[in-house]
Amino acid sequence: MLRVLTLATLFPDATRPNFGVFVERQTLGLAGLGDVEVRVVAPVGLPPFPASLAARYRALSALPAAETWKGLSVERPRFVNLPLTGGRFHAPLLARRLRPLLTRIRAQFAFDVIDAEFFFPDGPAAIALGKAFGVPVSIKARGADIHHWGHASATAAQVRAAGQAADGLLAVSRSMADDILATGIDRPVRVHRTGIDRTRFGGVDRAVARARLGIAAPLVVSLGALIARKGHRIVLDAVAALPGVHLWIVGGGPDRAALAARIADLGIGDRVRLCGSLPHDDLPDLLAAADVMALASSSEGLANAWVEALASGTPIVIPDAGAAREVVTTRAAGRIATRDSAAFAQAIAAVLSQAADPVATRATVDAYSWERNARELRDHLGALVNRYSG
Template structure:
């Protein structure tokens, strides 16, 4: 029996059901395999009083400290998250809280390995915990954990030390593995790609989805958190230059008001909709109905939005960021363009001007599966345990 402790500060909860759904899906796949037992530690960072009285933090503080989440036993210990410190003390606060928690947990769950699902703060904390409890540690890189935390002055040294100290490293793409090296971590990295739920993405008839959603003309979907890094403003300005093309911006975040103001300024409220955050279960219809999924991220690892759009038969228009060149490998997959509105307008127009072979688009991500993802993860973790 392989006993895995999954450490994930990105993991869904009742307040944030879409927060790290890809980690949830990966963990469910691992736990479903024979001879594997999984316990999830999903720490919740809370600021000190009086900031903790903010409604958002109060909702997080009210989460159960332990619960069964979709069949997984999930602990949600609280740790001190000191704001305005650029993450400098995240790892210390997390480790301080987890040492006593895991000491108690080991009495009933003698975990063999720690699987850290985000490079920061999960990774540095996991390495320290692994040394304390005498178990190997794996860290997975997904994107911003390396692109931001791996280069930020307050945290870069912690990220590098964790990468050098871990027993194994995973990355969501080859480009992400290269970025780990660029951050100063000179270690072998195993590429561990995401999966696709093919019972939902790619199984929906496009005409039926468009009818259900009331879509009649060309539709572009921009899918991601409403933050500057995702570049929704670039896609918005691009679609403004394409008469008759609609745009749905799907996601929640602090840029909502600025995007709403820009839509009003451009006078295109009749064909652009800010949809807000959607349950992940609603996305298959949206992606099946879209003609293009355009996302102007400044950085990515391997965006789930790219993969799920392609699996739905919908081409993507994206910048040359992260693993873009690992998925946009044929014209049916879409276009890689410069990260500016005029280039996005040209890329979107090019996709819309040609008939789409949806089977060819779907074939680009044929190798992505949650079953393969789970088997590869089990083999990786079991290998670390055997190596000890």
């Protein structure tokens, strides 16, 4: 039996049900294999008093210290995130907080390996803990953990050191693996792609979904956190130049007010909807109903929104970022566009003008499945344990 301790600062909770939902799904798949046992440690970073009194931090503080989450045993220890330090102390403070917790866990659950699901701060903390408990460590790169933390002056050295010390490295795409190497980490990296829940995505009839949501006009969906990096403003300005085309922006975040103001300035409030954050269970209908999923991110690893849209039979329009060229391989999959509103408008119009072919679109992500994802992760972690003990 392989005993895995999953360390994930990116993991859903009652206040953030969509936060790291792909890590949750991956972990559920791994735990569902008959020869694997999993315990999850999902640390919650909080600033010191009095910043911790802010409403969003109060909600996080109220989370249970331990709970059963969708059948998984999950610990949610708090650790200190010092503001205005560029993240310099995140990993050492996390490791210090986790050491006594893992000592207690190990007395009941003799984990064989630590699986760090985000490169920072999870990765450096996992390396310190792996040495303390004498177990191998795997670190997975997903996007901003390398693109930001791997190059930021306060944390880049920590990321490189963790990458060099890890017993195994995973990346969500081939391009993400190349980005790891670009930070100066000279190690083999295994590509470990995300999965798709095909019982939900791809099983919804487009006409039925559109009727259910009351959609009649051509619809573009832009799906992601309302932050500048996701580029919703670019998609908004692009759709403004396409008469009769509607846009639903799905996500929450600090850019909501600015996007609302831009919608008012453009006078397109009748065509654009700010949907806020939606439960992940609502996305299959929405993605099936859309004609295009457009996301103008400045950086990505392999966005789950891309593959879930394609699995729903909906083409995507995205910049040449991250694994874009690994998923947009045919016209049926969509277009790769320069990251500006004019280019996005042209690409969206091109997709809308072509005959929809949901079968061909879904075929572009046939290789993605949670079952395969779970088996590959088990094999990867098991091999690390065998090498370490050998």
